[in-house]
Amino acid sequence: MGANGIHEIKNHPFFKGFDWENVRQMKSPFIPKIKDDEDCSRFDKFEEETPFYPADDPHGTGTN
Numbered sequence: 001m002g003a004n005g006i007h008e009i010k011n012h013p014f015f016k017g018f019d020w021e022n023v024r025q026m027k028s029p030f031i032p033k034i035k036d037d038e039d040c041s042r043f044d045k046f047e048e049e050t051p052f053y054p055a056d057d058p059h060g061t062g063t064n
Contacts, residue, residue, distance in 0.1 A: 002009045010020055019026070032042055 001012065009015070010018075035041070
């Protein structure tokens with residue numbers, strides 16, 4: 001969806017009645033409370049994983 005232009009998304013039944021012309025003036029239905037510019041508390045926490053590229057590839061290019 002959207003591969004042939006934004007009109008595919010705008011014309012989807014989910015957005016029926018949505019005011020695309022005034023979307024930038026609308027107030028967001030949810031405004032999260034944040035502590036500061038670096039607040040990441042709303043992001044899920046994940047365990048650190050090993051890199052997906054080999055350890056002997058310092059640039060992560062997938063080639064040695």
